Amino acid sequence: MSVIVLSEDNFDEEVRKTDKKVLVDFYADWCGPCKMMAPAIEKIAEEVAEYAKVGKVNVDDSPEIAEEFGIMSIPTLLIFENGEVIHKHVGVTDKETLMSELK
Amino acid sequence: MYDIIIVGAGPAGISAGLYARRANKNVLIIYSGESNLEKAEKIDNYYGFVNGISGKDLYENGIRQAENIGVEVKKEEVLNIEMTLDGFAVKTIDNVYESSVCIIATGNKKLRPNIKGIIELEGKGVSYCAICDGFFYRNKNVVVIGNGKYAVSEAKDLENIVQNVKILTDGKEMEADTTFDVDTRKISQIIGEDRVEAIKFEDGDTIDVNGVFIALGEAGGSDFAKKIGVILDKDSIKVDENMATNVKGLYSCGNSTGGLLQVSKAVYEGAVAGLSAVKYLNERK
Ligand SMILES: Cc1cc2nc3c(=O)[nH]c(=O)nc-3n(C[C@H](O)[C@H](O)[C@H](O)COP(=O)(O)OP(=O)(O)OC[C@H]3O[C@@H](n4cnc5c(N)ncnc54)[C@H](O)[C@@H]3O)c2cc1C
Numbered sequence: 001m002s003v004i005v006l007s008e009d010n011f012d013e014e015v016r017k018t019d020k021k022v023l024v025d026f027y028a029d030w031c032g033p034c035k036m037m038a039p040a041i042e043k044i045a046e047e048v049a050e051y052a053k054v055g056k057v058n059v060d061d062s063p064e065i066a067e068e069f070g071i072m073s074i075p076t077l078l079i080f081e082n083g084e085v086i087h088k089h090v091g092v093t094d095k096e097t098l099m100s101e102l103k
Numbered sequence: 104m105y106d107i108i109i110v111g112a113g114p115a116g117i118s119a120g121l122y123a124r125r126a127n128k129n130v131l132i133i134y135s136g137e138s139n140l141e142k143a144e145k146i147d148n149y150y151g152f153v154n155g156i157s158g159k160d161l162y163e164n165g166i167r168q169a170e171n172i173g174v175e176v177k178k179e180e181v182l183n184i185e186m187t188l189d190g191f192a193v194k195t196i197d198n199v200y201e202s203s204v205c206i207i208a209t210g211n212k213k214l215r216p217n218i219k220g221i222i223e224l225e226g227k228g229v230s231y232c233a234i235c236d237g238f239f240y241r242n243k244n245v246v247v248i249g250n251g252k253y254a255v256s257e258a259k260d261l262e263n264i265v266q267n268v269k270i271l272t273d274g275k276e277m278e279a280d281t282t283f284d285v286d287t288r289k290i291s292q293i294i295g296e297d298r299v300e301a302i303k304f305e306d307g308d309t310i311d312v313n314g315v316f317i318a319l320g321e322a323g324g325s326d327f328a329k330k331i332g333v334i335l336d337k338d339s340i341k342v343d344e345n346m347a348t349n350v351k352g353l354y355s356c357g358n359s360t361g362g363l364l365q366v367s368k369a370v371y372e373g374a375v376a377g378l379s380a381v382k383y384l385n386e387r388k
Pocket of ligand 1: 110138146321364
C-alpha cells in the first residue's frame with residue numbers, strides 16, 4: 001500500500017478510527033531532512049501493508065493537525081494505536097526502529 | 104568542484120585524505136578550531152612511538168603529511184553542509200566549496216549544553232536546526248544558545264521568519280561580531296511542560312520565549328548531520344561497516360561516529376572512509 005496523504009478531511013477516518021497501528025510522517029517540501037526520510041517511509045508503507053498503515057501530513061497544507069500534535073520540528077514521526085500516540089521521534093529515524101514499533 | 108571534501112583534520116580526516124589522494128582523487132580538507140588530539144598532552148598508546156608523542160605534534164605532522172602528498176588543506180570554519188544536485192556544498196564563513204563526496208571527521212562535539220529542561224523539551228520548542236524548524240516560530244520570540252559564528256549564522260536564518268531573536272551565551276563570552284541582541288547571563292533552566300515557555304537565568308530573572316535553538320561553539324558533525332537528514336545514534340553519526348551514512352556519498356569517521364574515542368580507531372575508520380569514497384566515485388563514473 002502507498003503512503004496515505006492525510007489532511008483535516010481524512011485524518012480521523014484514517015488515523016483515529018482504525019484498529020491498525022498508523023505511522024504518520026509530518027513533513028514539508030522545503031525541509032531537506034524530510035526528503036531524506038521520504039524513501040524509507042514509502043518502503044515501510046509497502047512492507048507493513050498487511051498489518052499497519054502509513055500516512056503523511058504536509059505541515060504547510062495542514063497546519064491545524066501539526067498544531068494539534070504540538071509539532072515544532074520536522075520531520076516528526078508519530079505512531080498511533082487506537083487513536084493515541086504511542087511513539088514519537090523527532091528528526092530522521094532509521095527504518096528498523098519504526099518497523100519494530102509498528103509490529 | 105572537488106572529488107572529495109573532508110571536514111576535519113584530526114587523525115580520522117587526515118587518514119581518509121591520505122588514502123583518497125593516493126588513489127588520485129582531488130581532495131580538500133577543511134578544518135578549524137580545536138581537535139581532540141591537539142588537547143592530548145601525550146599519546147603513548149599509539150603504535151610506533153617509542154616514547155610517545157605529544158598530541159599537538161602528531162596533529163600537526165598529520166596535516167603536513169597530507170599536504171606533502173598533494174591534499175589541499177584550508178583552515179576555515181565550516182558552518183553548514185548542504186546537498187546539491189550532484190553532491191555537496193560545504194559552506195564556510197567566507198566561501199562555498201563543492202564536491203561529489205563529503206566526509207565528516209569533525210570529532211565529538213557536545214551537542215547539548217547542560218541546561219535543565221533541554222532534553223525534555225526537544226521537539227517541543229528546543230531545536231537544533233534553524234532552517235528546518237524556523238517555520239514553526241513565525242512571529243514568535245526565539246533565542247539561539249551559543250557564542251560563536253555558528254550561533255550568529257543560525258540567528259540570521261531565523262531573523263526573517265520570527266518576531267524577535269536573541270543570542271544567549273550561557274555565561275560565555277561572545278566570540279563573534281554581531282548586531283543581534285546578546286545576553287551573556289548563565290542560564291539555569293528552560294521552562295515549559297508541553298512547549299517551551301521561558302528561560303530562567305541563574306540570577307532568577309526569566310524571559311518569555313517560544314523557541315530555543317542550540318548552536319554551541321562551532322558547528323559539529325551532528326549539527327551538520329541533523330540538517331542534511333543523516334541518521335544519528337544519540338549524538339553520534341550512524342555509519343555502516345564502510346563508514347557510509349544513510350545519505351549517498353556522505354561518509355563519517357573517527358570520534359564523530361562514537362564508539363572507542365582513540366587515535367587508532369580514528370585512523371582505521373578514516374582509511375575505510377577514504378577507500379569507500381574512492382570506490383563510490385569510481386563506480387559512479
Ligand atoms: C586530553 C585528551 C587526551 C587523549 N589521549 C589519548 C591517548 O592517549 N590515546 C589515544 O589514542 N587517544 C587519546 N585521546 C583521544 C583522541 O585525541 C581522539 O580520539 C582523536 O583525536 C579523534 O580523532 P578525530 O579525527 O575523530 O577528531 P579530532 O582529532 O577531534 O579532530 C576534529 C577535527 O575537526 C575539525 N572541526 C571540527 N568542527 C569543525 C568545523 N565546524 N569546521 C571546520 N573544522 C572543524 C577540527 O579542527 C579538527 O581538525 C585523547 C583526547 C583528549 C581530549
